[in-house]
Amino acid sequence: MSSDEWGVVEPHVPAIPATTETTPPSPAPVWPKWAPVFLDLFAQSGNVMLSARGAGVDRTWPYRVRAADPTFAAAWAEADETSTQVLEAEARRRALQQSDRLLVFLLKSRRPEVYRENHRIEHVGDGGGPIQTQALVPVELTDHERSALRRAIDGALAAEDATTPVIG
DSSP: OOTTTTTOOOOOOOOOOOOSOOOOOOOOOOOOTTHHHHHHHHHHHOOHHHHHHHHTSOTHHHHHHHHHOHHHHHHHHHHHHHHHHHHHHHHHHHHHHTOHHHHHHHHHHHOHHHHSOOOOOOOOOGGGSOOOOOOOSOSOOOHHHHHHHHHHHHHHHHHHHHHSOOOO
């Protein structure tokens, strides 16, 4: 049967004008044999350990390849995003069918400006204005005064350490 008998209409694809420059196709990434299987499983599950196990490698190998290969790292990020979207789709399905709490959680994550509880804590100074601070360290000290101040601070810190109980 021809495509016409099946009701299939061939799309019109405009001709691409010929150019004098041709860009060679990007070479396929050179990854270990297990990498495509890992990425597929990771996109479905979002779990590195289970995806590595399914691909037949120790869970540390995908991390090593990701650290060494930017192309694999980009594919990992894409698979991670896919797994998040799969998770969100399932959460949405469950929220709409059976869980008011999950529905509220999804609304808070999608429109936090409307649904999230926004708490704001402010510390204010006198009259509701900003808290004023000032440095209490003397700027003009002689070498002798600096040395005496350093000894006093060190002595106070040592005394504090001596009275602090050691836990462990």
